[in-house]
Amino acid sequence: MIQAHYGEFAALLVALFWTITALSFEFASIRVGSLAVNIIRLVIGFLFLSTFTLFHRGLFFPSDAGMQNWIWLSLSGLIGFVMGDYFLFHSYVIVGSWFSMLVMTLAPALAALFGWIILGETMDIKNTTALLLTMGGIVLAMFGKGNGQEKLTLNKPVRGI
Structure with missing residues (x-):
């Protein structure tokens, strides 16, 4: 039984x-602030990655990379690891991890939507229905009725999103 369900167990472990x-x-x-957490995480990640590359490639630091590689890797790291993760950790403080993770689940649906709008990618009716159903469920979970309210409202500050 376990052999037939490796994918499901892996998905549950990933979610956990x-x-x-x-x-x-x-x-x-x-507790300590989103900037401090991000800096500590970056230092620990750098040390782990550098140690791995030392054993794997024999170089603690990728000094054999060309200038163009360094430019693109630096831009990618600044945007993704430094700025993106700082904003994520700050949103944890403002709106909480549950809501932040819920907003992040919109990424695949938005990528498919922008691929259709900007790149002209096609989606059949099954994919479109799945996209709309997924986005509808996420948006419905993001908005909720407050105590005694009749209308759906966003109960979190927009700044945290």
Whole structure:
């Protein structure tokens, strides 16, 4: 039985570890601040990655990379690791990890939507229905009725999104 369900078990483990990570970073960001958490995470990640490359390639630092590689890697790291993760950790403080992770689940649906609009990619009726159903469920979860309210409202500050 276990052999037939490796994918399902892997998906459950990913969801479990993703949740533990989000809650841990939320707790740490609230305690010491999102900037401090991001800097500590970057230093630890750099040390782990450098140690791995030392054993794998014999270089602690990728000094054999060309200038163009360094430019693109630096831009990617600044945008993704430094700015993106700082904003994510700060959103944990403002709106909480649950809501932040919910907003992040919009990424694949938005990528498909922008691929259709900007790149002219095609989606059949099944894919379009799945996209709309997924986005509708996420948006419905993001908006909720407050105590005694008749209309759906966004109960979180927009600044945290």
